Amino acid sequence: MDGDFSDLMQWFHSLDTELLSSLGRVLAIALVTIALNTFIRRLITTTAERYKKHKNSLEKVKRVDTLARVCRSVFSILLWITAITIALASFGFTITPILTTAGVSGIAIGFATQSLIKDYFSGFIILLEGQIRLGDIVELGGVIGEVEEMTLRYVRLRNLAGDVIFVPNGNITNVTNKSLHFSYALIDIGVAYREDVDEVTDIILATARALQTAPETKHLILEDAELFGVDKWADSSIVVRMRIKVKAGEQWKIRRAYLRRLKYAFDSAGIEIPYPHLTVYAGQLKDGTAPPFYLHKQ
Template sequence: MKELTERFFVAQFGSELPIWAKSAVAMANILVILAIAWVFMSFSSRLLRALNRRVVSQQADQEERKRLDTLIRVVRYIASVVIGAITIMLVLSEMGISIAPILATAGVAGLAVGFGAQSLVKDYFTGFVMLLENQIRLGDAVEVGGKTGIVEEVTLRYVRLRDLEGAVHYVPNGVIATVTNRSREFAFALVDIAVSYGERLDRAEAVIRRVGTEMRGSEAFASRILDDLEIMGVEQWADAAVMVRCRFKVAGSEQGPIRREFLRRLKNAFDQEGIEIPFPSRAVSAKNSS
């Protein structure tokens, strides 16, 4: 484009262009660059908006729609920044300003800012990756950055959790090395049951299995317990009891409520069957010094 414009003016004014003609060539090229940049910016924006409407509208889950919408907004912002940066460099080049010193200065400034804001950059990068990989969603029971709770908000900057006591934790994405998500598809409610050494294990296990079957068959837990109770066997010989380990396959985030209800029902069943629930005891003797 630049060569075509110069050839036109050379044909009109000869081999040596006047100053105003050179300025006109530069201005024409700048206008062409700006027009092309506007076309690319408009096209990319419309394309991403259409993609956003098409992809997001196909998702029934509200939180999945929010995640995809956030990702597409980030991509649109990055595309705008890239197109804008290229446009500025081309315009400066047409104005006769060497961009090499500017790039060098920008590189040094970028390093200085990068060292000062590296934690912030890390937060945003990690947040983008977590959103892209769908590691965390609203309502999930997770452990991140040493904090455990229910996810209330996920942004590019932080994850907001609320724990069992109601405390709210803001965990910067940059400090998250491992995400433990207890809400994906299914989980296991693990229960260790203490049985007295004087009880027959097969009798105790029969009661445990019966309570588990009754609980799964109840209307309140039919959709929350996904499989029959699994008795895994003797876990250890403790000081005062034999520890029998069992577990339920449950829907995500249901481990705690199901474990507590199972222990409540099992206590009543053990009482009815006369099965002793052991507890640590200590014998104290007094010596007569006389």
């Protein structure tokens, strides 16, 4: 036992004092970095929470949350890069050659990582302009979903089916934000050609007014319904278009509630909701008369 202890002590004495000192500095750098990183992240979170208390707009609150989330990530990355650089210097590595080599190789790497650079640059612009915020319902590249996470690299969406979609920021060319400031529930209503258009429009507006005063929906509707009138003549119906201005992101809920009420209103008034019609042509005999046409199997 004493021999093993002696061997251990000799091993410690054989270690280079400078190496032990460098390891101690690295440990100190790591501890300081962890503490500083925790402090900065908490400071950003606290500042964001204080800022949100003075904002009565949901849009501004969402933007603050998004900025705070990205700032925490960026500061953490920069802090650890700085810590690693200082740690390397404590072992005697000269930083200047490393930076020079990184600069030269960075040019070559840059050509190979153009898409990655484009992602980060596009993410910075999107974040700076406030085009997308956490919780928004957006359409990016033909994909619609709720924004669950935003980084400088990608946007994470979750669609109605629960699928998670990652959209690289560099692939985002057009942003359709369906929950910014306010929304419209745009509704096309088809009725049979035989119906009186004026009667139909009266029922449409009356149903909208009833929805506007209903306890479960009145707080979501911002203005009276806007009736555009007859929008087109379809194959089997006359299409009347209208819309309702609602709070941001509530257009789907209001649309479903309105169509439900309108169905009952049309049924009560005897308004026919059309369905596709099929005209069957049986042909013509040589004498100009129509041939017998059997609707059942003989």
